[in-house]
Amino acid sequence: MKDMKSTTGLxxxxxxxLKAGAASAAGVMAYGLPLSQAIWAAQGKVLRARSYADINKxxxxxxxxxxxxxxxxxxxxxxxxxxxxxxxxTELQAAESVEQVDPTHIRFRLKKGIMFTDGYGEMTAxxxxxxxxxxxxHNSPIAGDWGPLDHVEVEDDYTGVIVLKSPFVPLWNITLxxxxxxxxxxxxxxxxxxxxxxxxxxxxxFSGPYVLSDWRPNQVVILTRNPEWNGPKPGFDEIHILxxxxxxxxxxxxxxxxxxxxxxxxxxxxQIKAEPLPDTALEERPSLxxxxxxxxxxxxxxxxxxxxxxxxxxxxVPQLLEVGYFGQAxxxxxxxxxxxxxxxxxxxxxxxxxxxxxxxxxxEAGAEGLTLHIDVLNESKxxxxxxxxxAQLGQVGITLEIDVQDPGSFWTIGMESEGQxxxxxxxxxxxxxxxxxxxxxxxxxxxxQVGEWNWERFCSKRFDKLNAEAVAITDExxxxxxxxxxxxxxxxxxxYRFLTHEGAPYIYRESIMTPATRxxxxxxxxxxxxxxx
Amino acid sequence: xxxxDTTHGDTxxxxxTHGDAGAFAQHWRQLCRNPLGLFGLALVxxxxxxAVFADFIVPxxxxxxxxxxxxxxxxxxxLMGTDQxxxxxxxxxxxxxxxxxxxxxxxxxxxxxxxLILGLIAGFGPQWLDNGLxxxxxxxxxxxxxxxxLAVITLLGPxxxxxxxxxxITTIPVYARVVRTQTQALSNNEYIxxxxxxxxxxxxxxxVHILPNVIGPLLILASMDVPLIxxxxxxxxxxxxxxxxPTPSWGTLLNDGYNYIHNSPWPxxxxxxxxxxxxxxxxxxxxxxRDIFDPKLRRDL
Numbered sequence: 159m160k161d162m163k164s165t166t167g168l169x170x171x172x173x174x175x176l177k178a179g180a181a182s183a184a185g186v187m188a189y190g191l192p193l194s195q196a197i198w199a200a201q202g203k204v205l206r207a208r209s210y211a212d213i214n215k216x217x218x219x220x221x222x223x224x225x226x227x228x229x230x231x232x233x234x235x236x237x238x239x240x241x242x243x244x245x246x247x248t249e250l251q252a253a254e255s256v257e258q259v260d261p262t263h264i265r266f267r268l269k270k271g272i273m274f275t276d277g278y279g280e281m282t283a284x285x286x287x288x289x290x291x292x293x294x295x296h297n298s299p300i301a302g303d304w305g306p307l308d309h310v311e312v313e314d315d316y317t318g319v320i321v322l323k324s325p326f327v328p329l330w331n332i333t334l335x336x337x338x339x340x341x342x343x344x345x346x347x348x349x350x351x352x353x354x355x356x357x358x359x360x361x362x363x364f365s366g367p368y369v370l371s372d373w374r375p376n377q378v379v380i381l382t383r384n385p386e387w388n389g390p391k392p393g394f395d396e397i398h399i400l401x402x403x404x405x406x407x408x409x410x411x412x413x414x415x416x417x418x419x420x421x422x423x424x425x426x427x428x429q430i431k432a433e434p435l436p437d438t439a440l441e442e443r444p445s446l447x448x449x450x451x452x453x454x455x456x457x458x459x460x461x462x463x464x465x466x467x468x469x470x471x472x473x474x475v476p477q478l479l480e481v482g483y484f485g486q487a488x489x490x491x492x493x494x495x496x497x498x499x500x501x502x503x504x505x506x507x508x509x510x511x512x513x514x515x516x517x518x519x520x521x522e523a524g525a526e527g528l529t530l531h532i533d534v535l536n537e538s539k540x541x542x543x544x545x546x547x548x549a550q551l552g553q554v555g556i557t558l559e560i561d562v563q564d565p566g567s568f569w570t571i572g573m574e575s576e577g578q579x580x581x582x583x584x585x586x587x588x589x590x591x592x593x594x595x596x597x598x599x600x601x602x603x604x605x606x607q608v609g610e611w612n613w614e615r616f617c618s619k620r621f622d623k624l625n626a627e628a629v630a631i632t633d634e635x636x637x638x639x640x641x642x643x644x645x646x647x648x649x650x651x652x653x654y655r656f657l658t659h660e661g662a663p664y665i666y667r668e669s670i671m672t673p674a675t676r677x678x679x680x681x682x683x684x685x686x687x688x689x690x691x
Numbered sequence: 692x693x694x695x696d697t698t699h700g701d702t703x704x705x706x707x708t709h710g711d712a713g714a715f716a717q718h719w720r721q722l723c724r725n726p727l728g729l730f731g732l733a734l735v736x737x738x739x740x741x742a743v744f745a746d747f748i749v750p751x752x753x754x755x756x757x758x759x760x761x762x763x764x765x766x767x768x769x770l771m772g773t774d775q776x777x778x779x780x781x782x783x784x785x786x787x788x789x790x791x792x793x794x795x796x797x798x799x800x801x802x803x804x805x806x807l808i809l810g811l812i813a814g815f816g817p818q819w820l821d822n823g824l825x826x827x828x829x830x831x832x833x834x835x836x837x838x839x840x841l842a843v844i845t846l847l848g849p850x851x852x853x854x855x856x857x858x859x860i861t862t863i864p865v866y867a868r869v870v871r872t873q874t875q876a877l878s879n880n881e882y883i884x885x886x887x888x889x890x891x892x893x894x895x896x897x898x899v900h901i902l903p904n905v906i907g908p909l910l911i912l913a914s915m916d917v918p919l920i921x922x923x924x925x926x927x928x929x930x931x932x933x934x935x936x937p938t939p940s941w942g943t944l945l946n947d948g949y950n951y952i953h954n955s956p957w958p959x960x961x962x963x964x965x966x967x968x969x970x971x972x973x974x975x976x977x978x979x980x981r982d983i984f985d986p987k988l989r990r991d992l
Contacts, residue, residue, distance in 0.1 A: 404950070406951070409953070425951070425954070426953060426954070429953055429954055481756075481761070481775060536931045538947070538950035538951070541936065542775050542776060544936065545756070545776055545937050548937060549756045549937075559935055560936045560937075562849070562936070564931075
């Protein structure tokens with residue numbers, strides 16, 4: 159038999175190979191390492207995680223949805239990022255320093271040597287200026303994230319000053335550390351777009367610790383190490399993000415070993431605690447999500463506020479949460495979660511509602527025997543809640559039809575840019591992600607957002623005024639009162655019935671990773687670490 | 692004056708009609724000799740009876756939430772336990788059978804009728820019409836059923852009627868093709884040619900000679916399609932594209948149960964077993980009928 163020669167001159171025949179293999183296996187077992195983990199350790203370190211939806215936008219200037227930002231966090235850099243852990247806070251990332259010079263001026267200085275891939279050179283203050291200003295210039299859907307940005311002054315290659323037209327408190331909480339704060343290469347973006355606009359799903363270059371290596375729609379997003387990255391080395395060689403809409407399916411995938419990190423549904427929590435999964439840690443985090451029943455105020459059947467109020471009062475929130483979340487989620491009082499500025503102590507409509515009052519509203523509207531339909535995402539908690547809602551509305555004589563939608567269809571229902579479906583939308587169970595500033599919740603319900611993210615088509619001048627003013631208020635109690643009023647206005651419109659902020663439990667394989675998440679459990683993949691053997 | 696009968700009792704259809712009572716007894720004896728066929732018949736009868744008398748059998752309203760504790764295991768109160776909304780699973784299984792049979796039988800009836808008419812026209816009509824119809828039928832058949840179903844449901848919205856429509860459209864070409872082939876084969880037989888020579892009209896030839904000979908194989912084929920259609924309805928409902936909640940369907944039972952399988956396996960079992968039994972029942976019965984009415988096909992197989 160011909161020997162296999164290694165480059166070091168050692169020879170290895172079949173018998174020696176088997177011996178060496180057996181010795182290695184024995185060594186591994188003697189060391190106490192499970193064989194599967196040893197095999198994993200011998201291969202590239204791959205983080206396999208689940209996302210609740212597939213990516214559909216990788217331009218941070220035009221980002222949509224948190225699941226896109228999860229990927230952007232890995233492939234781009236920004237001045238600040240949320241610090242991983244259980245307390246909200248930010249840390250410097252691409253910036254050496256960021257300081258508030260006065261209420262409308264913020265000076266930043268970039269770290270030297272942060273490189274864009276594909277030969278686009280070093281990140282400069284000019285790139286930061288371009289990245290921030292293009293969001294305003296192109297009237298991006300997330301222009302609100304930059305609020306009153308006027309312009310960015312470039313002082314030298316690394317230093318710039320963000321100039322605001324008026325003070326903007328959320329800049330520190332959401333703008334800089336979240337999606338809109340990512341910095342792209344001016345040269346690269348201008349090359350692939352006509353005028354620096356949206357480059358969609360084709361990033362011309364990267365500047366984070368990972369690059370987008372492959373994207374198979376609805377299958378997997380693969381991120382690999384950025385060879386040009388010279389910052390802190392991330393723990394994993396590759397990150398595989400699998401879009402799995404239903405958390406129950408994700409739990410099954412986790413049990414089958416297809417993924418090693420996933421959020422789990424609250425309805426599974428009790429069972430996972432009772433029968434812990436092997437090699438698995440469970441962490442529970444309070445969530446900032448807000449879930450509500452929304453009503454399209456422009457729909458002929460719902461134009462009468464009495465009909466909307468009838469629906470509001472017919473809904474028994476604790477009952478919905480009991481079936482949807484197995485009693486593991488608390489009732490929400492509004493959009494803003496406990497612990498954030500603007501959280502209300504109680505809603506205007508009591509959680510249990512009042513069937514008699516609902517019937518009165520319905521009679522006032524002359525809408526007895528009404529038939530409505532509700533769109534829900536095809537997740538078990540939403541469909542289950544919708545069926546309970548069907549029973550609840552049935553008690554006051556409203557027939558509710560349920561339309562279950564897959565994520566691709568659901569997330570465009572109310573968008574005018576996606577066709578005419580918004581006209582048919584009536585009721586919806588909606589769930590939005592959130593970052594730790596109340597502005598991020600309210601800003602999607604202004605009149606400008608009608609047909610964008612404001613699918614209820616709720617429009618109040620008073621609300622818009624408060625929303626614009628509150629961002630400049632640094633006094634927390636005064637600011638909180640403004641957000642209380644805004645939520646009151648929303649609720650008084652009859653278009654909203656707030657349900658819950660859910661919770662954010664997640665599970666992961668202890669032998670593989672030490673996860674790094676925001677306090678609300680949102681993954682920060684670039685900080686995930688490999689468990690040391 | 693009607694043309695004289697020239698068939699002299701020598702066509703298969705005429706043979707089959709000789710002594711109906713005797714033939715039935717003979718077929719019944721043949722079926723009794725086939726244990727799988729008998730088992731299939733028993734299952735089919737059981738399923739049909741439970742669907743027909745569903746309203747008298749179910750102990751609870753199948754849509755009543757909180758009829759019992761959520762995800763409870765089987766008990767005397769709830770024979771198959773309860774689902775995530777506390778609904779009685781046994782009641783939902785029985786009422787789901789009604790939905791399954793409604794979809795299967797109504798869509799089969801519509802598809803058979805349309806397929807029969809189109810197949811007769813294609814097989815007995817002029818060549819250009821045959822070509823045109825074949826092109827249409829093959830175009831429909833070219834669509835993968837599930838993809839076609841998802842497209843139609845996306846356009847029209849999920850409902851029982853949409854599911855039936857999908858099944859009808861996708862099964863018509865199958866039956867039409869079978870009828871067309873049979874019709875073409877039969878129309879060249881000597882007794883048909885003789886009938887024509889004697890001045891028999893198209894209606895008489897189709898109605899008296901061809902139709903009785905194609906209807907048998909068609910019904911056998913249909914009986915074997917029942918489980919396929921039930922599985923299609925269940926599959927669409929499992930994907931949330933079938934019947935609308937809270938209408939019970941075996942597919943939605945499976946979907947709901949699957950989501951809570953780690954909390955309670957009973958809803959999945961309750962949703963899965965009827966699909967298996969129905970499939971077995973109709974398949975065994977269909978095969979037995981095929982053996983009885985078309986022993987040549989059995990030998991060929």
